[in-house]
Every structure is written in C-alpha cells, then in structure tokens.
Amino acid sequence: MSDLDKDLPLKEDIRLLGRILGDTVRAQEGEATFDLIERIRQTSIRFRRDDDSAARRELESMLDALSRDQTIHVIRAFSYFSHLSNLAEDQHHIRRSRAHAIAGSTPRVGSMARSIQAAFEAGVSKQQISEFFDDAFVGPVLTAHPTEVSRKSILNCQMRISQLLDSRDRLEMTPDETYDNEQCLRSSILTLWQTRMLRPTKLSVLDEVQNGLSFYRYTFLHGVPRLYNALEDLLAKYDESKATQELPPFLRMGSWIGGDRDGNPFVTADVLDQALKLQATVAFEFYLHELHQLGGELSLGQLLVSASDSLLDLADRSADRSPHRSDEPYRRAVAGIYARVHQTAFGLLGENIGRPPIGTGEAYATPEALLEDLDIIHRSLVANGSATIASRRLRRLRRAVKVFGFHLATIDLRQNSNVHEQTVAELLAAVRPGLDYLALDEDARIELLLEELATPRPLASPYIEYSKQTLDELAIFRTAARAHKLYGRDCIHNSIISMAEGISDMLELAVLLKEVGLLRPHEDALDVNIVPLFETIEDLQVAAGVMDRMFSIPAYRTLLASRKQTQEVMLGYSDSNKDGGFLTSGWELYKAEIQLIEVFKQHEVKMRLFHGRGGSVGRGGGPSYDAILAQPGGAVQGRIRMTEQGEVISSKYANPEVGQRNLEVLAAATFEATVLAHPGAAPRAEYLEVMDRLSDLAFKAYRGLVYETEGFEQYFWESTVISEIANLNIGSRPASRKKSTAIEDLRAIPWVFSWAQCRLMLPGWYGFGSAVKAFVAERPDGMAILQAMYKEWPFFASTLSNMDMVLAKSDIAIASRYAELVRDEALRNAIFPRIRGEHQSTIAVLLEISGQKELLDGNPLLKRSIRNRFPYLDPLNHVQVELLQRYRDGHQEDRIKRGIHLSINGIAAGLRNSG
Structure with missing residues (x-):
C-alpha cells in the first residue's frame, strides 16, 4: 500500500470533522460567517500550497478588515479545526498501529516487543533482562506549567469525538449505525462550539491538580496495568519460567502539581495536603469501582469450583451474609475487601466515596495488606483451574495497587535553594545568637550544617516567632x-533543590528534613531523596564536582545507604537554554552527564538522572525515544525520570491508546539504552572537540543577540505575546520570578512559549547557523566532519532532528508581521534582519549536514501533519497580530482581549509542542 493510500483515511476523517464543524458554524453563526471563514480557509491553502504572494496579500486584507465579532468567530473556527485535526491524527496513529498488528508486521521501533527481540538477537541473557527489571525505574512526571491551554471541559468533548472516530474504524456499521455515529459527532462538535474555550478566572493550584488527575482517569489507571501485563506476557514467550512471575513495579508516575513551590507562592502546606487527598480519592474511586465490577464477575459457585482455605476464610470474614451468595465464596471475599477499602478511604479522606459497602470492615493499614487479600483470590483461582479469569480484571487491579498504592503518584517537593538557605539561617540565628549564617563561606557552612546533622536535636521551637517564609x-x-504516615512513603519520595550550586544547598535541605523527622541521624535514615537541580550553564559545569565532594562526606554516604545507595540528580533544560542557547545547553547537559557518570562510578553510587524537559525543543523537548537513546553511554543505567509538561501532556496522554504507547516508548528506550550497546554511545574524541568549538561559537552568537544587543529586551516584549501570556488564566505561577521585564528573571516557559506563538521558535535554533559557518571557515574539512557526526553519533543526530522540527514549524514571513509590532523602527530594523539572516543560514547548514533537500525529509509523518494543519494556523497568526496592534493602541475592551487569548489557544493547539 502506498503512503498516499495509507493517509487516505486520515484525510477522510479531517474532511468529515471539518465539514461538520463548517455545518455547525453555518447553523450557529449564519451563512455569511460561514462563507467568510471558507474564503479565508481557501485563500490560506492557496498561499501555503502555491507560495502565492497574491494570495498572501488577499489573506491579510481579509483578516485586517474583520469586525470584532467576525474576528472571534474566525479565531474560534480555526482553533477548533486545529483541535479536531489533532484528534484525527491521533486516531490515524492508532489505525496504523492496529493495521501493523493485524498484518503481523515486525514490531515497531519504540515498542517493548521490538526492544526485547533486539536484546535476545544481540545475545543478552535471560538473567541480564531479569536483572534490568529488578533494578529499573522509569518515572514520567506531570508538571503544571502555563502552556497547557486546554480546559478540562474541552478535553472531555475531544475524548468523546475520539471515541466516535475509533468506533468508525473498528466496527463495520450498518447505514443506521453510521448515521447515528455521525449525529453523535455533530452533537459533540456542537457542544465543543458552545463550550467556553477560556477560563474566566485564573487557575488555582488545586484546579491544576484536578486537571492533572484527568489523565489518570483517561489513561494511567487503566493503561499502566495493561502495559505491565502485556510486557509480562511478552517475556513469558521468550522464557517459559517467567510465565507466572510478575515484574517489579519499575514504571511509576510522578507529579509536581501541588508540591512545586519554586516561585509559586500559592503552593502551601494546605494545598499539598489537599493535593495528596485528591490523588488518593482518585485511586480509591478506581479501586472501589474495579472491586464492584470484579464482584459481579466472580459468580463462581462452590458446588462447581473449589476454593482454597485462605479464600474461604476471607469469604467468611466478609459481612455479606446473603443466602443468595452463600455458595459464592469469591463474591463474598470481594465484598469483604470492598468494605475494608471503603473504610480505608473514609479513614484517610474523611468522606464516603463509591457505592455503600455490605456491612463494615476494618481499614487496611497499607496497600500491601490490600494486595495480600487480592493475592489470596488470585492464588485460589489459579490453583483451581481458573487462571484465565485471574488474568483479566483481577490481574490489572492487583497491578494497579502495586503501582499506585493509596497515594496514586509520588508528589515531588521543589523549592529554590535561596529559600532553603534563608530558612536555615533564621533557624540557626534563633539558637545561636550572633551567628550570621549567610555571611559564612561555603566551607564554614558545610562544617556547621554537618554538626547540626550529627544530632537529633531540632532547631525550631514553638516559643520563637519566625518569619512567614x-x-x-x-x-x-x-x-x-504526616503524609508518609497516612499514605505511605511513596507519596512523597523526592525533595528537589532548584538552582543548586554547592554542597551547602543539599545539606540545608537535609537539616530541614531532620526538623520534621524525615531524616533521622540516630537511625542513619533518610526518608526522602535529596535531589539537586542544576539548571544554568555554570551550574551544569560544576555539577560533577559538587556530587564528587558530596559523596566524600561520610555522614551523607551513610544516609545514602537507606536510599539503596541511589542518588538522583536533576538536570534543567529550560533555564540552561535561556541562559546559553539551544546548542550550548544541549552540549553542556551532555558533558555534565559524562562527568557525573564517572563520579558516580568512582564512588560506587547508583545514578538516577531526572531530565527536566519541556514540551518544546527549546526546553529539551522532542521525541522521548530518541532523546533517551542519545544519552551518553552509562547515563541511563535502567533508571530515568522525565518531566511531561504543558500541552504535551494532553497530546500524549488524553487518548488512552496513544497514552499507553507513549509510556511503552519510555520503557523501551530505557531498556535499550541500558541493555543494548549502541555504537554511538561513546563518540570519537574528535567529535567532542568539534562540539566544544561549535558550542562556543553558538553561545557567542546567542548571547550576542539576547543579552548583549541594546534594546533586545524591549524588542522581545513588543514583538511577542509575552505580556498577554502573563495575564492569561492558564496557570497558577507568575511568568517572571521577580517583578521585572528582564530576560534573566523571566521563567523559561513563557520565554519559549512566546517565541512559538510568533512562529520564530528562536530558542530552538538560534546560533547554530553562525556557529557552523564560522567552524567551516576555520577548517576546510569542517562540513565533512559534521556530516560524519550526524551519521555516526546519536546525540548530534537527535540535536539536529529536533532543530529540523522546530525550523519546519517556524515561519519567517509570519514572524515579520510580529516584528512590525515593535514601535521603534530603528530597533526593529537592527534586530529582525539579524534573526532572519540567522534563520536562513541555520536552515541552509542543517540541510547540508543532514543531506536533506527540504526540512523534515527524514520525518514524513510530521511533514504531512504540518502540511495539513498550517493553512489553518496561519490565519490565527495574522489575526493575532492585528488584535495585538489594536490592543496596544488602547482598544482594550474585553472582546479584543478575549480574541487575543483565543488566538493563543488556537496557535498552541496547532503547534502541539510549543511550550
């Protein structure tokens, strides 16, 4: 089948959804509005397809002449088309995956089937594979950042549309069923059109928690157990001795939502407490629902099937005394478990959830106690010839309890090192009058902190008044x-130190943990991982030295023993990118990893890297599979955590099948990076030298523009939507760390998001073209070396692949319209031509190095996606520019402000990974 034939169902879905959306607009807003939107659509397609300059002028003329009401209708129509196109693309991915599975095709790259097969073909032993899973840890971590612009109500409508598209694929429908399906689609798209796209008020942190929990209901609670079960079945095909063995819970979910207080004053102790409670509520609701369903399914009669003594005892302990179920021990056992889980939830949450139980039961003290009772049912079923029954819902429920416990997901705590420092300084000053901790040098601080850690005596006193902070x-x-005692220690596993620079930063956190009993020196026990986050270029360069010295402190090494000799280190992609540019950030991260690998090896400490990747390439984004395999050899070691941020969360995990596939990709890449020897994992020494030089040149070019060009700060604020983003109700966190417009103080998320909105994507490529041109000028064989690096070194290939994607999503012509928003003509003419020139040279050298004729020649799927969606994205950019101009000219009525916010939503949806 040709690629065109394969894409035909996608085109049909897009046409169907577009037609229904058009009919909805005509019915709701009138024929004239529909005709206007259709003219804009056709003109935009002509401009994109034919590169027709007349079409562009016609498009701009139409858009600039829109009335305020027309503007809102146009923005909403094109925004929703982007959303619907996303749904059609996701469904097409599912469709193609099913087609390959039905045809018995070779397992796809990124699947566990492909990874396991490759391992056995490479001679990896069964024992090595078993050891990998025994020690592995894969942790996707959801974060709440102000680039996720979709409301939960919108996501719910989209879920319904996805399900209806899926039904059209899987079922051979009668004419009546097809008609009913289309009517349901029409109803859902009408609901979408009539649902408010924007939030009227700013999100609270607990709103963000609830949004994050949606993805557990959509995907994780069902998808994670299914993924484990499929993997266990796969391994059993290669090794029959594993047929009854279950994998350790190596894949676990994490969250920052409710615990990340770095720069967010709205994350308080009460918010953390509520976030933990909300998470537990979702877990218990799921368990109670599954137990209710399980009780309905396990109608096995004692006259027909035997049961173990333990099962009969479990049934007898149940309060279910109905004569109708007297000979159904499995049902009665489940009823007893349900009553106990219900009581457990009431005890922890203070409210009744789920259906009322039959009688009452004693609360479970731990998830392990619940699992023990479920295991009794499992063993009895297996022993009595009902393994098939045990392998369905019960198996998934048992796996869910193992993975999600009573806490659902680990919430990370995160705070800036300066806040820890000031807190410890105040505590010490109260017990040591005259001590000025902040005035001490690093060595003196370390000595003092170690002295405090050696004694169980707390510093804080209930009789002393402290600052609010x-x-x-x-x-x-x-x-x-307190949460550890309620939900178990897995509920909060990590405490992260933002802007970590030295040993004292880690020891200050240790002192604070000691204050509340999470570090107990007299027991050599540490209940929470102390995780330094190295973010800036300078911090990355000293990271290995900091950890080397930290591991040389006997008291800390003793504490690490209680953490299974495992140390987590977090690497920040966003701030290092804003600090030094895309190429330098990526290279400094790579070098930091190489140095950390060596330090951990010397000290015989297990390393777990936590990658703070954003959704966009400018913040470390890009395909997770390629990113993990591009790590230096020894960096993964079976253990990895990665943040999932912004609109990428809904893109990856709103659809259950797509979500399970993305989780599988993380697991497969971690497995391959650990077990299989990749030829490019250890690059040639010459390549390292070349990258050093390229990084220096790119750093100079990037810093020269962003930090050393007079007026660039003004140019940025006027040529992008940064000021409007700062006021949009899409997150609880302020856009800047301080009340200033300085780029140094701006958070990396809105920095990248703003450049994406104006279609420049500058943080994802700027400086590379200048660096390559200068390097090739220095060395006659420079281009040949870079081409060899691209072919042989996964890190370099992945870097260029991500840049390729960013450049393909950029549009210098549209960006030029945003440049016109800069009021100072001299400033505009001094900066934009530099950006345009760098954009052109970066594309040229990228194509020459990669051997492509056009951007994305090596990624036809993304190329197709861009071709399909950009004619619907361009009008949104043109309208946004016009609205920004009106708004900044003083026309600040609500309708214009709303139009700007709607356009931000639509453009983000069209780009998919803009923040």
Whole structure:
C-alpha cells in the first residue's frame, strides 16, 4: 500500500470533522460567517500550497478588515479545526498501529516487543533482562506549567469525538449505525462550539491538580496495568519460567502539581495536603469501582469450583451474609475487601466515596495488606483451574495497587535553594545568637550544617516567632512527614533543590528534613531523596564536582545507604537554554552527564538522572525515544525520570491508546539504552572537540543577540505575546520570578512559549547557523566532519532532528508581521534582519549536514501533519497580530482581549509542542 493510500483515511476523517464543524458554524453563526471563514480557509491553502504572494496579500486584507465579532468567530473556527485535526491524527496513529498488528508486521521501533527481540538477537541473557527489571525505574512526571491551554471541559468533548472516530474504524456499521455515529459527532462538535474555550478566572493550584488527575482517569489507571501485563506476557514467550512471575513495579508516575513551590507562592502546606487527598480519592474511586465490577464477575459457585482455605476464610470474614451468595465464596471475599477499602478511604479522606459497602470492615493499614487479600483470590483461582479469569480484571487491579498504592503518584517537593538557605539561617540565628549564617563561606557552612546533622536535636521551637517564609517551609515539610504516615512513603519520595550550586544547598535541605523527622541521624535514615537541580550553564559545569565532594562526606554516604545507595540528580533544560542557547545547553547537559557518570562510578553510587524537559525543543523537548537513546553511554543505567509538561501532556496522554504507547516508548528506550550497546554511545574524541568549538561559537552568537544587543529586551516584549501570556488564566505561577521585564528573571516557559506563538521558535535554533559557518571557515574539512557526526553519533543526530522540527514549524514571513509590532523602527530594523539572516543560514547548514533537500525529509509523518494543519494556523497568526496592534493602541475592551487569548489557544493547539 502506498503512503498516499495509507493517509487516505486520515484525510477522510479531517474532511468529515471539518465539514461538520463548517455545518455547525453555518447553523450557529449564519451563512455569511460561514462563507467568510471558507474564503479565508481557501485563500490560506492557496498561499501555503502555491507560495502565492497574491494570495498572501488577499489573506491579510481579509483578516485586517474583520469586525470584532467576525474576528472571534474566525479565531474560534480555526482553533477548533486545529483541535479536531489533532484528534484525527491521533486516531490515524492508532489505525496504523492496529493495521501493523493485524498484518503481523515486525514490531515497531519504540515498542517493548521490538526492544526485547533486539536484546535476545544481540545475545543478552535471560538473567541480564531479569536483572534490568529488578533494578529499573522509569518515572514520567506531570508538571503544571502555563502552556497547557486546554480546559478540562474541552478535553472531555475531544475524548468523546475520539471515541466516535475509533468506533468508525473498528466496527463495520450498518447505514443506521453510521448515521447515528455521525449525529453523535455533530452533537459533540456542537457542544465543543458552545463550550467556553477560556477560563474566566485564573487557575488555582488545586484546579491544576484536578486537571492533572484527568489523565489518570483517561489513561494511567487503566493503561499502566495493561502495559505491565502485556510486557509480562511478552517475556513469558521468550522464557517459559517467567510465565507466572510478575515484574517489579519499575514504571511509576510522578507529579509536581501541588508540591512545586519554586516561585509559586500559592503552593502551601494546605494545598499539598489537599493535593495528596485528591490523588488518593482518585485511586480509591478506581479501586472501589474495579472491586464492584470484579464482584459481579466472580459468580463462581462452590458446588462447581473449589476454593482454597485462605479464600474461604476471607469469604467468611466478609459481612455479606446473603443466602443468595452463600455458595459464592469469591463474591463474598470481594465484598469483604470492598468494605475494608471503603473504610480505608473514609479513614484517610474523611468522606464516603463509591457505592455503600455490605456491612463494615476494618481499614487496611497499607496497600500491601490490600494486595495480600487480592493475592489470596488470585492464588485460589489459579490453583483451581481458573487462571484465565485471574488474568483479566483481577490481574490489572492487583497491578494497579502495586503501582499506585493509596497515594496514586509520588508528589515531588521543589523549592529554590535561596529559600532553603534563608530558612536555615533564621533557624540557626534563633539558637545561636550572633551567628550570621549567610555571611559564612561555603566551607564554614558545610562544617556547621554537618554538626547540626550529627544530632537529633531540632532547631525550631514553638516559643520563637519566625518569619512567614520560615513557617511556611516548616509547614510544608511537616505535611510531608504526616503524609508518609497516612499514605505511605511513596507519596512523597523526592525533595528537589532548584538552582543548586554547592554542597551547602543539599545539606540545608537535609537539616530541614531532620526538623520534621524525615531524616533521622540516630537511625542513619533518610526518608526522602535529596535531589539537586542544576539548571544554568555554570551550574551544569560544576555539577560533577559538587556530587564528587558530596559523596566524600561520610555522614551523607551513610544516609545514602537507606536510599539503596541511589542518588538522583536533576538536570534543567529550560533555564540552561535561556541562559546559553539551544546548542550550548544541549552540549553542556551532555558533558555534565559524562562527568557525573564517572563520579558516580568512582564512588560506587547508583545514578538516577531526572531530565527536566519541556514540551518544546527549546526546553529539551522532542521525541522521548530518541532523546533517551542519545544519552551518553552509562547515563541511563535502567533508571530515568522525565518531566511531561504543558500541552504535551494532553497530546500524549488524553487518548488512552496513544497514552499507553507513549509510556511503552519510555520503557523501551530505557531498556535499550541500558541493555543494548549502541555504537554511538561513546563518540570519537574528535567529535567532542568539534562540539566544544561549535558550542562556543553558538553561545557567542546567542548571547550576542539576547543579552548583549541594546534594546533586545524591549524588542522581545513588543514583538511577542509575552505580556498577554502573563495575564492569561492558564496557570497558577507568575511568568517572571521577580517583578521585572528582564530576560534573566523571566521563567523559561513563557520565554519559549512566546517565541512559538510568533512562529520564530528562536530558542530552538538560534546560533547554530553562525556557529557552523564560522567552524567551516576555520577548517576546510569542517562540513565533512559534521556530516560524519550526524551519521555516526546519536546525540548530534537527535540535536539536529529536533532543530529540523522546530525550523519546519517556524515561519519567517509570519514572524515579520510580529516584528512590525515593535514601535521603534530603528530597533526593529537592527534586530529582525539579524534573526532572519540567522534563520536562513541555520536552515541552509542543517540541510547540508543532514543531506536533506527540504526540512523534515527524514520525518514524513510530521511533514504531512504540518502540511495539513498550517493553512489553518496561519490565519490565527495574522489575526493575532492585528488584535495585538489594536490592543496596544488602547482598544482594550474585553472582546479584543478575549480574541487575543483565543488566538493563543488556537496557535498552541496547532503547534502541539510549543511550550
């Protein structure tokens, strides 16, 4: 089948959804509005397809002449088309995956089937594979950042549309069924059109928690157990001895939502407590629902099937005394478990959830106790010839309890090192009058902190008045300690130090943990991982030295023993990119990993890297599979955590099948990077030298524009939507760390998001063209070396692949319209031509190095996606520019502001990974 034939169902879905959307607009807003939108659509397609300059002028003329009401209708129509196109593309991925599975095709790259097969073909032993899973840890971590612009109500409508598209694929429908399906689509798209796209008020942190929990209901609670079960079945095909063995829970979910207080004053101890409670509620609702369903399914009669003594005892302990179920021990056992889970939830949450139980039961003290009772049912079924029954819902429920416990997901705590420093300084000053901790040098601080850690004596006193900041910090840690007792230690596993620079930063956190009993020196026990986050270029360069010295401290090594000799280190992609540009950031991260690998090896400590990747390439984004395999050899070691941020979360995990596939990709890449020897994992020494030089040149070009060009800060604020983003109700966190417009103080997320909105994507490529041109000028064989690096070295290939994607999504012509928003003509003419020139040279050298004729020649799927969606994205950019101009000219009525916000939503949906 040709690629065109394969894409035909996608085109048909897009046409169907587009036609229904058009009919909806005509019915709701009138024929004239529909005709206007259709003219804009056709003109935009002509401009994109034929590169027709007359079409562009016609398009701009039409858009600039829109009335305010027309503007809103146009923005909404094209925004929703982007959303619907996303759904059609996701469905097409599912369709193609099913087609390959039905045809018995070779397992796809990124699947566990392909990875396991490759391992056995490479001679990896069964024992090595078993050891990998025994020690593995894969942790996707959801974060709440102000680039996720979709409301939960919108996501719910989209889920319904996805399900209806899926039904059209899987079922051979009668004419009546087809008609009914289309009517349901029409109803859902009408609901979408009539649902408010924007939030009227700013999100609270707990709103963000609820949004994050949606993806557990959509995907994780069902998808994670299915993924484990499929993997266990796969391994059993290669090794029959594994047929009854279950994998350790190596894949676990994490979250920052409710625990990340770095720069977010709205994350308090009460918010953390509520976030933990909300998470537990979702877990218990799921368990109670599954138990209810399981009780309905296990109608096995004792006259027909035997049961173990343990099962009969479990049934007898149940309060279910109905004569109708007297000979159904499995049902009665489930009823007893349900009553106990219901009581457990009431005890932890203080409210009744789920259906009322039959009688009452004693609360479970731990998830393990619940699992023990479920295992009794499992063993009895297997022993009595009902393994097939045990392998369905019960198996998935048992796996869910193992993975999600009573806490659902681990919430990470995160705070800036400066806040920890100030808190410890205040505590010390109260017990050591005259001590100025902040005035001490690093060595003196370390000595003092180690002295404090050697004694179980707390610093804080209930009789001393502390600042609000100190009280808030202590309250957070006390809440964490209390949560450990309620939900188990897995509920809060990590405490992250933002802007970590030295040993004292880690020891300050240790002192605060000691204050609440999460570090107990007299027991050599540490209940929470102390995780330094190295973010800036300078911090990345000293990371290995900091960890080397930290591991040389006997007291800390003793504490690490209680953490299974495993140390997590977080690497920040966003701030290092804003600090030094895309190429330098990526290279400094890579070098930091190489140095950390060596330090951990020397000290015989297990390393787990936590990659703070954003959705966009400018913040470390890009395909997760390629990113993991591009790590230096020894960096993964079976253990990895990665943030999932912004609109990428809904893109990856709103659809259950797509979500399960993305989780599988993370697991497969981690497995391959650990077990299989990749030829490019250890690059030639010459390549390292070349990258050093390229990085220096790119750093100079990037810093020269962003930090050393007079007026660039003004240019950025006027040529992008940054000021409007700062006021949009899409996140609880302020756009800047301080009340200033300085780029140094701006958070990396809105920095990248703003450049994406104006279609420049500058953080994902700027400086590379200048660097390559200068390098090739220095060395006659420079281009040949770069071409060899691209072919042989996964890191370099992945870097260029991500740049390729970013450049393909950029549009210098549209960006030029945003440049016109800069009021100072001299400033505009001094900066934009530099950006345009760098854009052109970067594309040229990228194509020459990669051997492509056009951008994305090596990624036809993404190329197709861009071709399909950009004619519907361009009008949104043109309208946004016009609205920004009106708004900044003083026309600040709500309708214009709303139009700007709607356009931000639509453009983000069209780009998919803009933040």
